[in-house]
Amino acid sequence: MTIQLWHCQNSRSFRVLWALEEIGADYDLHMLCFPPRVNNKAYLEDNPLGTVPFLRDGETEMTESCAMLEYLGARYGAGSGCARSPEDADFGAYLNWLHHGEATLTFPQTVVLRYARFEPDARKLPQAVEDYREWFLARLRKTEATLSDGRAFLLPSGFSMADISVAYAAQLAITIGMREQMPEQVMRWFTGLTERPAFIRTREIEAKGHIAAGYPERQPVVLP
Known part of the structure; x- marks a missing residue:
């Protein structure tokens, strides 16, 4: 099953989007208006916290960006060099x-x-x-x-x-x-x-991203 990521521009979910690009994972991206718990009420049905990032991988659901980095690195990062294992000195x-x-x-x-x-x-x-x-x-x-x-x-x-x-x-x-x-x-x-290259791709994906289907078509709030 494809990884699902809910994301707002310039938010902590940038970490996760960048990580997905670094490890070359298959994923579906859902762009939301910020703050999603205010502007995207339907999102609360997926994530009751109303925060981003929100990641779904099969039955696994996660709301903490750095935990997602650790998870993605451990589960899908083999060969990417992005993760470290308990056997590594660092x-x-x-x-x-x-x-x-x-x-x-x-x-x-x-x-x-x-x-x-x-x-x-x-x-x-x-x-x-x-x-x-x-x-x-x-x-x-x-x-x-x-x-x-x-x-x-x-x-x-x-x-x-x-x-x-x-x-x-x-x-x-x-x-x-x-x-x-x-x-x-x-x-x-x-x-x-x-x-x-993965950072540059992440920025490009954000720039052309559209608000996910099923959510209000408002312009994302982008910090200056």
């Missing part, structure tokens, strides 16, 4: 970076987005926005230090799903206007990743 580092990208790096940016852009003016919190911007930049120290030797990927053994996880956090930061504050080595590494 397996622990692989798992740590995989979850670091979400739990440590993406989380503070969601606070920035909510209280700088998504809440009505009366509920915006400029101090929280600034505090969580600084939190995010501080948490990039580990990534910057790891890349300080000029390596192209987070793991010495090469590209992996861990790069996809952390790269999305960098991509989101740039999207919300933090490019000038990004550390030098992080930007060098991220720029290199954007030249990967």
